[in-house]
Amino acid sequence: MADDTAVRVVLADDHPVFRHGVADLLKSTGEFDVVASVDSGAAAIRAVTDLGPDVAILDLAMPDLNGVTVIRRLAEGKCPTRSLILSVYENRVYVEQAFEAGACGYVLKRSAFNNIAQAVRAVRAGGIYVDPSLPGQAAGIGRVHPDQSARDASAPLAEREKEILRFVAYGFTSKEIASRLATTPKAVEAQKARACGRLGIGSRAQVVQFAILQGWLQGELADR
Numbered sequence: 001m002a003d004d005t006a007v008r009v010v011l012a013d014d015h016p017v018f019r020h021g022v023a024d025l026l027k028s029t030g031e032f033d034v035v036a037s038v039d040s041g042a043a044a045i046r047a048v049t050d051l052g053p054d055v056a057i058l059d060l061a062m063p064d065l066n067g068v069t070v071i072r073r074l075a076e077g078k079c080p081t082r083s084l085i086l087s088v089y090e091n092r093v094y095v096e097q098a099f100e101a102g103a104c105g106y107v108l109k110r111s112a113f114n115n116i117a118q119a120v121r122a123v124r125a126g127g128i129y130v131d132p133s134l135p136g137q138a139a140g141i142g143r144v145h146p147d148q149s150a151r152d153a154s155a156p157l158a159e160r161e162k163e164i165l166r167f168v169a170y171g172f173t174s175k176e177i178a179s180r181l182a183t184t185p186k187a188v189e190a191q192k193a194r195a196c197g198r199l200g201i202g203s204r205a206q207v208v209q210f211a212i213l214q215g216w217l218q219g220e221l222a223d224r
Helices: 016-028 041-051 067-076 092-101 109-124 159-169 174-181 185-199 204-214
Strands: 007-012 032-038 055-059 082-087 105-108
Touching (some): 016 109, 067 082, 067 092, 082 092, 092 105
8 A cells, every 4th residue: 555645756768677677766765656657758648647646757758759748738737746857868958948848857867776766855845956967067957947937948049040950850951951041051051050059969860859849840859
């Protein structure tokens, strides 16, 4: 019989060995009741909606819906469950988007077995948790105010820069983008470089990941 004082947790991650390991670790403390362990974003939304846990632990990259999208959809439904993200991604842009979507914590998978229990405690208590292994540039991210959760993470970008990144994410070359936007490939490259520099991303895979988290594309994170 479950302890009524235990923190009720829904855990969502599409890697079964990792997911079971995290669930077992949480259960072993005697503080947490893992009420559902699922392998997709859609299943996470159903579990959180049906079971109303205290905390949802969500993998950033999952089939059909990524963790940030799950948080946004739960927020749209006024769900009171507090959420934290599990991720392999250490780049500031992913951390920012998670918190701006409404996450209360961000834990790196490489340090999850050391930090996850502490993170869930902090989030359940109404606090914010940022993995201490994150680079120094991430300091202060966790202090994003809840009222900022709907703010567009790409706000520093000009509209033309956003448009170019969308085309890049869809696989268009600079020449093809230039043709569509009535400009030159050199201008496209310059604006793409400027946008990526602001976001701290470089490869096309990272552009795709950013675009998905922004809701610009349908599908899942590339090159996990």
